[in-house]
Amino acid sequence: MQEHDLSYILNQLGEEDRERHRGAVAPPIYQSSIFAFATVEKMRAAFGDELDNTLYTRGNNPTVEILRRKLAALEGAEDALLFGSGAAAIAAGVVAGLRAGDHVVCVQKPYSWTRTLLRDFLARFGVSHSFVDAREVAGIEAALTAQTRLIVLESPNTMTYEQQDLAAVATLARARGIRTLVDNSYATPLNQRPLALGIDLVAHSATKYLNGHSDVVAGVLCGSKALIREVFSGPYMTLGAMLSPHDAWLMIRGLRTLPLRMRQVAASTAQVVEFLQNHAKVEQVWYPHAADDPQAALTRRQISGASGLLSFTLRCETTAAVERFCDALQRFLMTVSWGGYESLLFPVAAVYPPDTRVGAHKPGQVPVNLLRLSIGLEEPDVLLADLAQALDRV
Numbered sequence: 001m002q003e004h005d006l007s008y009i010l011n012q013l014g015e016e017d018r019e020r021h022r023g024a025v026a027p028p029i030y031q032s033s034i035f036a037f038a039t040v041e042k043m044r045a046a047f048g049d050e051l052d053n054t055l056y057t058r059g060n061n062p063t064v065e066i067l068r069r070k071l072a073a074l075e076g077a078e079d080a081l082l083f084g085s086g087a088a089a090i091a092a093g094v095v096a097g098l099r100a101g102d103h104v105v106c107v108q109k110p111y112s113w114t115r116t117l118l119r120d121f122l123a124r125f126g127v128s129h130s131f132v133d134a135r136e137v138a139g140i141e142a143a144l145t146a147q148t149r150l151i152v153l154e155s156p157n158t159m160t161y162e163q164q165d166l167a168a169v170a171t172l173a174r175a176r177g178i179r180t181l182v183d184n185s186y187a188t189p190l191n192q193r194p195l196a197l198g199i200d201l202v203a204h205s206a207t208k209y210l211n212g213h214s215d216v217v218a219g220v221l222c223g224s225k226a227l228i229r230e231v232f233s234g235p236y237m238t239l240g241a242m243l244s245p246h247d248a249w250l251m252i253r254g255l256r257t258l259p260l261r262m263r264q265v266a267a268s269t270a271q272v273v274e275f276l277q278n279h280a281k282v283e284q285v286w287y288p289h290a291a292d293d294p295q296a297a298l299t300r301r302q303i304s305g306a307s308g309l310l311s312f313t314l315r316c317e318t319t320a321a322v323e324r325f326c327d328a329l330q331r332f333l334m335t336v337s338w339g340g341y342e343s344l345l346f347p348v349a350a351v352y353p354p355d356t357r358v359g360a361h362k363p364g365q366v367p368v369n370l371l372r373l374s375i376g377l378e379e380p381d382v383l384l385a386d387l388a389q390a391l392d393r394v
């Protein structure tokens, strides 16, 4: 595998042969489901290796392949597969090596559909699981059984950003022949490189920072050629959750500005965090790059730059006060997802009935009054002013 610099990956990799397309600077969208052959011999060769030939777009497509090469290079992986969603990428990576009787260890409170995959879906096929507090590697070690085949990580994780020591988990898993998969959506490949730390598979919701424009749902799975081939001939081809050529083209475009977007987002987020930490109506702020984060030392060791996700709780008794704050925001859009050009708000109160008492959540659950922000590319002053006027309503 060849190492390329970041600009080469984003501007050139997979697009070198522009003469094939009359010099077109932006790559063409191969909007074709099938690719024809002049001879039986050539068709036979394509059947022999669908991952690296173009035969049928459920398997491989030239536009998708450009994106695939870029994302593999960004993660320092031998190969990658693009999916129609992050959930599909995670599910494919999880089920590829499992059979009935196997056991999976997973971080507690993972992304909701990762939890559902293990708890409700795979359980029906005889695969058992344990959700564990994985802030210390001992939490994972204690849950391993003779049947454990896979460890599923998410670092930092959804909503509250607990981390796992990826190198330590990889060492533990390798010694016992257990596969590891990490959801790296939060950090992006620019800021965290799990494969270099010994993790086997890296998944992303590419819907978030990698595409970055809130116009495509996509996922990616990165790993060794052998593992990617196993996923390809298993869940990838059988479940068929591939990315369309048009969506791949949009993502190639979105990806080109990833370093610029992440730089701006990190700078603005630092300002928002400081503002919230010093505001009387804010109870607690969750942000792995904060100096007082309980895992700050691990953040410094494992993540090279900040992202734009943070959470906080308001000092209030009722969800009505939370709702007044949310409804007053003008510049933050209230919705799910994150990682786009625009700043977003996700209120946990929206999944609870109205008038739920603050503190009514069960231990281990995310607090009812928790608000997650995804900081976008607006001028930070605009965002601070909006937060200030909305906090006045609490």
Ligand SMILES: *Cc1c(COP(=O)(O)O)cnc(C)c1O
Residues within 6 Å of the ligand: 085, 086, 087, 088, 111, 154, 158, 183, 185, 186, 204, 205, 206, 207, 208, 217, 218, 219, 337
């Ligand atoms: C959004 C998200 C996913 C799922 O990705 P989709 O593209 O929505 O399917 C997985 N993991 C994390 C951490 C996410 O935030």
